[in-house]
Amino acid sequence: xxxxxxxxxxxxxxxxxxxxxxxxxxxxxxxxxxxxxxxxxxxxxxxxxxxxxxxxxxxxxxxxxxxxxxxxxxxxxxxxxxxxxxxxxxxxxxxxxxxxxxxxxxxxxxxxxxxxxxxxxxxxxxxxxxxxxxxxxxxxxxxxxxxxxxxxxxxxxxxxxxxxxxxxxxxxxxxxxxxxxxxxxxxxxxxxxxxxxxxxxxxxxxxxxxxxxxxxxxxxxxxxxxxxxxxxxxxxxxxxxxxxxxxxxxxxxxxxxxxxxxxxxxxxxxxxxxxxxxxxxxxxxxxxxxxxxxxxxxxxxxxxxxxxxxxxxxxxxxxxxxxxxxxxxxxxxxxxxxxxxxxxxxxxxxxxxxxxxxxxxxxxxxxxxxxxxxxxxxxxxxxxxxxxxxxxxxxxxxxxxxxxxxxxxxxxxxxxxxxxxxxxxxxxxxxxxxxxxxxx
Amino acid sequence: xxxxxxxxxxxxxxxxxxxxxxxxxxxxxxxxxxxxxxxxxxxxxxxxxxxxxxxxxxxxxxxxxxxxxxxxxxxxxxxxxxxxxxxxxxxxxxxxxxxxxxxxxxxxxxxxxxxxxxxxxxxxxxxxxxxxxxxxxxxxxxxxxxxxxxxxxxxxxxxxxxxxxxxxxxxxxxxxxxxxxxxxxxxxxxxxxxxxxxxxxxxxxxxxxxxxxxxxxxxxxxxxxxxxxxxxxxxxxxxxxxxxxxxxxxxxxxxxxxxxxxxxxxxxxxxxxxxxxxxxxxxxxxxxxxxxxxxxxxxxxxxxxxxxxxxxxxxxxxxxxxxxxxxxxxxxxxxxxxxxxxxxxxxxxxxxxxxxxxxxxxxxxxxxxxxxxxxxxxxxxxxxxxxxxxxxxxxxxxxxxxxxxxxxxxxxxxxxxxxxxxxxxxxxxxxxxxxxxxxx
Numbered sequence: 001x002x003x004x005x006x007x008x009x010x011x012x013x014x015x016x017x018x019x020x021x022x023x024x025x026x027x028x029x030x031x032x033x034x035x036x037x038x039x040x041x042x043x044x045x046x047x048x049x050x051x052x053x054x055x056x057x058x059x060x061x062x063x064x065x066x067x068x069x070x071x072x073x074x075x076x077x078x079x080x081x082x083x084x085x086x087x088x089x090x091x092x093x094x095x096x097x098x099x100x101x102x103x104x105x106x107x108x109x110x111x112x113x114x115x116x117x118x119x120x121x122x123x124x125x126x127x128x129x130x131x132x133x134x135x136x137x138x139x140x141x142x143x144x145x146x147x148x149x150x151x152x153x154x155x156x157x158x159x160x161x162x163x164x165x166x167x168x169x170x171x172x173x174x175x176x177x178x179x180x181x182x183x184x185x186x187x188x189x190x191x192x193x194x195x196x197x198x199x200x201x202x203x204x205x206x207x208x209x210x211x212x213x214x215x216x217x218x219x220x221x222x223x224x225x226x227x228x229x230x231x232x233x234x235x236x237x238x239x240x241x242x243x244x245x246x247x248x249x250x251x252x253x254x255x256x257x258x259x260x261x262x263x264x265x266x267x268x269x270x271x272x273x274x275x276x277x278x279x280x281x282x283x284x285x286x287x288x289x290x291x292x293x294x295x296x297x298x299x300x301x302x303x304x305x306x307x308x309x310x311x312x313x314x315x316x317x318x319x320x321x322x323x324x325x326x327x328x329x330x331x332x333x334x335x336x337x338x339x340x341x342x343x344x345x346x347x348x349x350x351x352x353x354x355x356x357x358x359x360x361x362x363x364x365x366x367x368x369x370x371x372x373x374x375x376x377x378x379x380x381x382x383x384x385x386x387x388x389x390x391x392x393x394x395x396x397x398x399x400x401x402x403x404x405x406x407x408x409x410x411x412x413x414x415x416x417x418x419x420x421x422x423x424x425x426x427x428x429x430x431x432x433x434x435x436x437x438x439x440x
Numbered sequence: 441x442x443x444x445x446x447x448x449x450x451x452x453x454x455x456x457x458x459x460x461x462x463x464x465x466x467x468x469x470x471x472x473x474x475x476x477x478x479x480x481x482x483x484x485x486x487x488x489x490x491x492x493x494x495x496x497x498x499x500x501x502x503x504x505x506x507x508x509x510x511x512x513x514x515x516x517x518x519x520x521x522x523x524x525x526x527x528x529x530x531x532x533x534x535x536x537x538x539x540x541x542x543x544x545x546x547x548x549x550x551x552x553x554x555x556x557x558x559x560x561x562x563x564x565x566x567x568x569x570x571x572x573x574x575x576x577x578x579x580x581x582x583x584x585x586x587x588x589x590x591x592x593x594x595x596x597x598x599x600x601x602x603x604x605x606x607x608x609x610x611x612x613x614x615x616x617x618x619x620x621x622x623x624x625x626x627x628x629x630x631x632x633x634x635x636x637x638x639x640x641x642x643x644x645x646x647x648x649x650x651x652x653x654x655x656x657x658x659x660x661x662x663x664x665x666x667x668x669x670x671x672x673x674x675x676x677x678x679x680x681x682x683x684x685x686x687x688x689x690x691x692x693x694x695x696x697x698x699x700x701x702x703x704x705x706x707x708x709x710x711x712x713x714x715x716x717x718x719x720x721x722x723x724x725x726x727x728x729x730x731x732x733x734x735x736x737x738x739x740x741x742x743x744x745x746x747x748x749x750x751x752x753x754x755x756x757x758x759x760x761x762x763x764x765x766x767x768x769x770x771x772x773x774x775x776x777x778x779x780x781x782x783x784x785x786x787x788x789x790x791x792x793x794x795x796x797x798x799x800x801x802x803x804x805x806x807x808x809x810x811x812x813x814x815x816x817x818x819x820x821x822x823x824x825x826x827x828x829x830x831x832x833x834x835x836x837x838x839x840x841x842x843x844x845x846x847x848x849x850x851x852x853x854x855x856x857x858x859x860x861x862x863x864x865x866x867x868x869x870x871x872x873x874x875x876x877x878x879x880x
Contacts, residue, residue: 151577307734
C-alpha cells in the first residue's frame with residue numbers, strides 16, 4: 001500500500017471544517033477509491049478556540065498558512081481562506097514551488113493569478129485543482145477539462161451566482177422589486193451586507209473567466225469580461241419576458257466568435273423552454289455547447305459549505321490517486337492570450353422597453369430609427385395601463401406608455417445608435433431598458 | 441515528449457468513424473491536453489469498402505477485433521462493435537490481459553461483464569473506460585467515479601433512454617397514443633423495428649445497473665433491477681399527471697434504503713418543477729443526490745454518433761494522460777454484492793387510475809380497501825366524460841368513470857393488496873393503472 005496522502009488545510013470556516021469532517025467520515029471509502037489513505041496532518045485558522053465539531057487533536061496547528069504550505073509532512077495544501085492576495089497567494093505559491101499539490105476553492109485568486117499559478121504547478125509537477133471555485137459541487141471544471149477533452153467547445157454559459165438567481169426568481173414569482181428581494185436575500189444570508197460583488201455581476205465574471213479559459217484554451221482574463229448587474233431589472237421586465245416566452249437570468253456567457261472570444265455577464269432573456277430557464281432560486285447551472293453535439297447542462301448547488309467541501313474532497317482524492325490534469329487542461333505555453341471580442345460588435349436579439357410619450361407617431365418614430373440601423377423588429381407591443389399587451393401600437397391616454405420591442409439579431413453598436421437617436425427624438429421619457437436575448 | 445498513444449479501433453460505424461475523425465481533427469489540441477500525441481494505428485470493421493469520410497490510408501486494417509486487441513503496436517483498444525458477447529468480449533479480455541487500456545461504449549457488455557472485466561483491468565494495470573455507455577456525452581460516469589469521490593451518494597436516477605422520453609413527450613404534448621408515437625419514433629430512426637429493448641425498459645435497466653455500481657460501490661447486477669416499460673401509459677395518464685402537477689417519465693432509480701439497494705425502472709410521476717421533469721424529447725438526464733447537498737442534475741444528448749464519440753475520445757484522452765481511475769471507482773475486492781431491496785417493500789406515493797363501475801359507493805369502497813392497508817389518500821378525483829375533474833366523487837352516467845387517486849407514501853405490498861381487494865369487490869372494470877411517484 002502506498003503511503004497515505006498528507007493534507008494540510010489553511011482556513012477552517014464552514015467549508016474547511018466540513019472538509020475535515022468528510023475526510024474523517026469517508027476515510028475507508030476514500031482510501032479504497034484512491035488506493036491509499038487520506039489524512040489531515042496540519043491546519044491553521046484565525047481562531048484555534050472556535051468550536052467546529054471536528055476532532056483536530058491529532059493534527060498539527062501551524063502558526064500561519066505559509067507554515068502549512070511549506071510543512072515537509074504535507075503532500076497536498078488546501079487553501080480555504082479566500083482573498084485575492086496574501087496570505088492565500090503566497091502560501092499557494094510556496095506549496096507549488098515545493099512541488100506539492102494544491103487544492104483551492106478561491107475563484108477570485110484563480111481568476112486573477114490562475115495563469116501564473118498554473119505555470120508554477122506545471123514547472124514543479126504538482127496539481128492545482130479548483131473544482132469548488134465555480135459551481136461548488138457541480139463538476140463543471142472536470143467536465144470542461146477532462147470530460148469534453150475531445151470536443152471543440154463553441155459556447156459556455158450559465159447561472160453562476162445563486163444570490164442573483166434567487167433575487168430574479170423571487171421578483172418573477174412574486175412581482176416584487178429588486179430592492180425588496182435583495183433585502184430578503186440579505187436577511188436569509190444569501191447576500192452580503194455590501195451586495196455589489198454579487199448583484200453587479202463581478203462574482204459571475206470571475207467564474208466565467210475561469211470557464212472561458214478551460215473551454216477555449218485562453219489565459220484567464222477577468223478584465224476581458226463585459227459586466228452588467230441586475231439592479232436595473234424591474235418586475236415589468238420579468239412580466240413582459242414571461243408573456244413573450246422568456247425568462248430573465250443573470251448569465252455569464254463565453255462564446256467563440258469570428259472576432260475573438262466574447263465574455264459577458266448581463267441580465268439575459270432565455271427561452272422559457274431551455275434547461276437554463278428552469279433553474280430557480282439559489283441553484284446554479286452551466287450549459288456547454290460542443291461542436292456538433294446538443295448542449296450539455298449541469299445543474300446543482302453553486303454554494304454552501306457541504307457542496308463546496310464535496311468538490312474540495314474530490315479534488316483531494318484526485319491528488320491522492322495521482323490524477324494530475326493540467327490546471328487549465330493544456331500546458332501554459334499553449335494557453336493563448338484572450339483575443340477580446342469588443343462588446344460593440346456583439347450580435348444578438350434585444351428586448352427593449354421604452355416609456356413612450358403618448359404621441360400618435362411614437363411607435364413609427366422608433367421603428368424608423370431602428371430601420372435606419374437595419375434592425376428588424378420581431379415584435380412591438382404597447383402595454384396599456386390595465387396591464388394587457390396590445391399589438392396595434394395605438395395609445396389611449398396622456399401619461400407615458402411602455403412600449404416593448406423584440407429585435408431580430410443585430411449588433412450592439414447598431415442597437416445603441418438607434419436608441420440614441422430615439423432619445424434625441426424626445427418621443428420617450430427616461431432611459432430605455434435593454435436586455436440581450438440568448439438563444440439556445 | 442512521451443511517445444504517442446497508439447489507438448486501435450474495432451467497429452467503424454457512425455461512432456467509430458466519428459472517433460477517427462475527431463482524433464484527426466483534434467490532433468494538436470489533444471496532444472497539448474495529453475502531453476503526447478494520440479493516433480489511430482489499427483482498425484477493423486465488417487466492411488473495408490464502405491465510405492466513411494475519414495482517411496484510413498496510413499492505418500493497419502486488422503483481420504478481426506482480436507487482432508487489433510492483441511496488436512503489439514496498440515496501447516489502447518477501443519471497442520465500438522456492441523453486443524454482449526463475442527467478438528467484443530473476448531477482444532476486450534485479450535486487450536486487458538495484454539496490459540492494454542480499453543475504451544468502450546458498450547453498456548450491455550459492461551452491465552453483464554463489468555465486474556469481471558474491472559478485475560482484469562485492475563490485475564493487469566490497464567484502464568477500462570466506458571463514459572459513452574451511459575448518457576453518451578453527459579459526463580455521468582466521471583462525475584460519479586471522480587467528481588463526487590468525497591460524497592456519500594443516496595440516490596441516483598434519471599432519464600436514460602431517449603426513445604422512451606421522445607414517445608412520452610409526444611404523447612403528452614399532442615395527446616397521442618403510445619402506438620402512434622412509437623410508429624413516429626421508428627420512422628424517425630429513434631426506435632428500432634423491434635422496440636422492446638427500449639420501450640420495455642431493458643436499455644434503461646442496463647444503464648441504471650452501471651450507475652448504481654458506481655454510486656454505491658456494488659457489483660453491477662442487471663438482474664437486481666425491477667423493470668416495467670411504458671407501453672401501458674395512456675394519454676389520459678399524462679393529462680391527469682399534468683393537472684396534478686406531475687409529468688410521467690421512464691426513470692431508472694437506484695436508491696439506498698434500510699433494506700438494501702433498490703434498483704427499479706418504471707414509468708414515474710415526477711413533480712413538474714423538478715429538473716428531470718423539464719427534460720423533453722430524446723434528451724437524457726441524471727440526478728445525483730449526495731449526502732447533505734442539494735441534487736446535481738446532468739442533462740444532455742444520451743445518444744448520437746457525435747455525442748457518443750465525444751465521450752469515447754475523452755476516455756482515450758484520459759488514457760493518454762495516464763489518468764487511470766478504477767473502472768468502478770473502487771478496487772473490485774471492495775465492490776460488494778448487491779443486496780437487492782425487494783420491490784414489494786418499496787415505499788413511496790402512488791398514482792392509481794381505476795375505471796369505476798358507476799355505482800354510488802365505488803369511491804367509498806376504494807377508500808375503505810386502501811384504509812384497510814393503512815394507505816392514506818392525498819387526493820381522489822373522478823373524471824367526468826367531459827374531461828374535467830371533479831373532487832366530489834359523484835357520478836353522472838352509467839358507463840365506467842375514471843377515478844384517479846394519489847396516495848401518500850405506502851409500501852408496494854400494501855398497495856398491491858389493496859388493489860387486489862378492490863378488484864375482488866367488482867366495483868371497477870379492467871386492471872388498475874399504477875404509476876409510482878418519485879419525490880425530488
